Amino acid sequence: MSKISFLKLVSSSTGLFIILFLILHVSGNLKYFGGPDSLDNYALFLRIFGKEILGEYTFLNLFRIVLVIAFILHIWSTYLLTRYNAKASPQYESSLAYKSTTFSSKYMFVLGILALSFLVFHILHFTLGIIHPDGFEYLKVYNNVTISFKNTIYFLIYFIGVTVVSLHVSHGIWSAFQSLGFNYLFVKHARNFAKLFAMFLWIGFLSVPIFVYFFK
Amino acid sequence: MREVTNRSMEIRLKIWRQESPESNGYFEEFLVENISPEASLLEALDSLNERLTLENRRPISFDSDCREGICGTCGFVINGRPHGPFPGVTTCQLHMRMFEKAGLLVLEPFRGGPFKVLKDLIVDRSGLDRIIQAGGFISVSTGSAPEANSILVPKNLAEEAFNAAACIGCGACVAACPNGSAMLFTAAKIKHLNILPQGKAESKKRTKNMLDAMINEGFGACSNHGECETVCPKRISLETINFAFKEGLSS
Ligand code: HEM
Ligand code: FES
Numbered sequence: 001m002s003k004i005s006f007l008k009l010v011s012s013s014t015g016l017f018i019i020l021f022l023i024l025h026v027s028g029n030l031k032y033f034g035g036p037d038s039l040d041n042y043a044l045f046l047r048i049f050g051k052e053i054l055g056e057y058t059f060l061n062l063f064r065i066v067l068v069i070a071f072i073l074h075i076w077s078t079y080l081l082t083r084y085n086a087k088a089s090p091q092y093e094s095s096l097a098y099k100s101t102t103f104s105s106k107y108m109f110v111l112g113i114l115a116l117s118f119l120v121f122h123i124l125h126f127t128l129g130i131i132h133p134d135g136f137e138y139l140k141v142y143n144n145v146t147i148s149f150k151n152t153i154y155f156l157i158y159f160i161g162v163t164v165v166s167l168h169v170s171h172g173i174w175s176a177f178q179s180l181g182f183n184y185l186f187v188k189h190a191r192n193f194a195k196l197f198a199m200f201l202w203i204g205f206l207s208v209p210i211f212v213y214f215f216k
Numbered sequence: 217m218r219e220v221t222n223r224s225m226e227i228r229l230k231i232w233r234q235e236s237p238e239s240n241g242y243f244e245e246f247l248v249e250n251i252s253p254e255a256s257l258l259e260a261l262d263s264l265n266e267r268l269t270l271e272n273r274r275p276i277s278f279d280s281d282c283r284e285g286i287c288g289t290c291g292f293v294i295n296g297r298p299h300g301p302f303p304g305v306t307t308c309q310l311h312m313r314m315f316e317k318a319g320l321l322v323l324e325p326f327r328g329g330p331f332k333v334l335k336d337l338i339v340d341r342s343g344l345d346r347i348i349q350a351g352g353f354i355s356v357s358t359g360s361a362p363e364a365n366s367i368l369v370p371k372n373l374a375e376e377a378f379n380a381a382a383c384i385g386c387g388a389c390v391a392a393c394p395n396g397s398a399m400l401f402t403a404a405k406i407k408h409l410n411i412l413p414q415g416k417a418e419s420k421k422r423t424k425n426m427l428d429a430m431i432n433e434g435f436g437a438c439s440n441h442g443e444c445e446t447v448c449p450k451r452i453s454l455e456t457i458n459f460a461f462k463e464g465l466s467s
Contacts, residue, residue: 002427004437005464081437088396088436090328093232093243097296100442101394108439175440181462184455191442 004084007077012176014074019173021067022165026204033211036142043141075116082109104171111168118161125154149212162205170198224250225312228320229264231276232292234333237340241333243322253313257300257321258283258290260312278337283308285449288384291391292337293324298388298447306386306449326387328396329435341387343433344401348385350429351422352405354414367413380408382450389444389452395436400444402430403460404452410463423460423467 001009028046031039050059090096104111124131125148129138133151136144148154174194177187226249234241251260258280265275281289290308294300295318299307302314315321325333330343369377381404389400406423409415415422431437438457445454 001467002424002464003431004427005424005461005467007437008461009465081439084431085395085397085436085439088329088434089394090331090391090396092293092296092324092327093241094230094293094322094324095296096293096392097301098394098441098443099446102441105439105441106394171440178440178454178458179461181458181465184458187458188455 004081007081008179010073010077011081012179014070014077015172015176016180017070018067018074019169022169022201026201029205029208032142032145032208039142039145040140043139071116071119075112078109078112102171104167105175108168108171111164114164115161115168118157118164121157122161145208146212146216149209150216152213155209155213158209159206162202162209166198166202166205169201170195173197223253225253225316226251227260227312227315227318229260230320230322231336232324232333233274233276233336234325235274235335237332237334251312253311253316255312256283256308257294257310257312257315258308276337277335280308285309286384288386291326291386291388293322293326293391295322298326298391299386299449303446304449304451306384309449326391328390328393329398330433331387331390331396339387341385343435344385344387344390344398346433347398347402347426347429348405351418351425352409354409355418356414369412373411377408377412380404380411380452380456383408383448383452384450386449388447388449390435392443392447393436393438394441394443395439397436397438397444398430398433399435399438399457399460400448400452400454402426403456406460406463407456410459419463420467423463427460427464427467 028042031042046060048056054062121131126141126144129136129144132144133147133154135147149158171194174187174190177190182190226247228245228247230243230245232241233244246264248260248264251263255263258278261276261278268275278292279289281287283290285306285308288306290306291299292307294307294310299305300310300314302310323337325331325337325339326341327333327339331339331341334340383401383404385401387398387401390396390398393399406426409422410419440454440457442454444457445452
């Protein structure tokens with residue numbers, strides 16, 4: 001396999017895998033609207049899932065490990081691809097008029113780095129509870145979500161973070177289909193559909209913070 | 217038919233000047249007067265060059281050959297668009313009447329990846345040739361022309377191969393790509409050969425070698441901006457790249 005075929009295979013499949021995880025993640029978030037029991041039970045469920053066979057936390061931790069590996073591979077492959085691209089990028093003296101390049105496609109790497117920073121913050125905040133506003137109690141998910149998003153700074157960080165991830169995905173998802181050589185008729189439509197999908201993701205992830213910050 | 221007139225027009229041309237690959241380039245502005253709207257852009261440059269020669273100034277170097285859009289020799293960036301603002305045509309197919317309202321044309325050589333300015337608007341595009349050398353051929357001995365029906369090619373494949381083969385290798389896709397990638401060019405060559413029975417035998421080796429050659433020559437990897445498709449004078453589409461990526465995965 002050629003070098004770029006391999007890198008594309010890695011970047012696209014890990015990217016799509018992470019997007020699948022994001023879909024699961026956002027549907028979990030919506031349990032907030034079901035009230036404290038609904039969300040907290042769901043959080044508990046994730047921790048004890050597969051307990052009969054594997055013991056508590058094992059499944060969750062396995063899933064976490066797979067995700068971390070996916071991220072490492074995604075960053076590694078896209079870094080190499082971006083390096084080839086940056087080296088070959090044309091330096092025009094007059095400016096080139098682009099027609100189909102989008103903000104997202106142009107700034108994939110920057111958006112990726114920002115997404116990663118947001119991710120680190122997000123884990124330090126909700127997963128590990130190392131950074132948090134007053135009144136935060138480990139594993140009291142509903143309560144933690146509520147007090148966090150009542151806080152303007154936390155609200156803004158999540159607003160920006162989710163926007164960044166959605167922008168990255170709005171190019172990434174169709175780019176991945178194209179890089180994997182999916183049926184072109186599908187890919188062609190996916191290019192428009194990707195923006196819609198990213199918007200759903202954006203609305204889904206922001207629905208809870210916006211609801212808490214403005215209406216609760 | 218279009219009425220031929222005796223009208224004439226004038227236009228300002230801001231052109232990239234560079235003596236040699238090593239020297240620093242700069243823009244120089246010229247006023248081209250009394251040019252027929254029916255003249256081609258390259259003819260306008262020819263007439264400007266005659267004047268410059270008479271004035272003992274260095275004429276503008278630019279590439280062209282067939283001047284009918286089939287050889288891929290011509291090409292520069294015109295007002296920010298490789299081959300100009302009109303889709304589906306090469307630089308040599310542009311006529312001054314298309315620019316009657318433009319007032320000023322900024323001409324800059326193709327840039328990106330290993331493209332290096334040799335002189336004025338001429339760039340070294342030999343990197344594309346070396347991608348071809350890596351696999352853009354069929355190495356079976358074919359003998360004399362076979363009987364037409366001895367190798368059957370389905371109509372749709374013949375057409376797809378023909379569409380890909382329409383690539384004239386002008387390099388506009390590289391010039392338009394924010395990554396300086398030659399993916400549209402490389403993919404067109406891969407597809408054109410891989411889908412025909414004669415090319416199938418070597419398809420895996422060809423795909424791998426040509427994609428590797430593209431990177432080794434210093435072109436960017438594609439990140440699906442889709443800019444190439446919008447400037448290709450032969451309207452080769454992103455479907456071609458989709459095909460090459462697919463072939464790449466099994467190569
Ligand atoms: C929120 C998590 C992320 C998701 C869901 C995601 C998803 C994707 C997808 C699906 C692609 C398209 C793959 C391709 O066609 O090559 C992509 C491309 C890309 N990603 Fe991510 N990504 C994420 C995080 C990151 C991070 C942390 C970086 C770190 C730098 C990054 C950098 C890039 C770059 C540079 C590309 C473009 C690669 C190219 O040139 O083709 N991404 N991403
Ligand atoms: S000179 Fe042959 S394509 Fe323009």
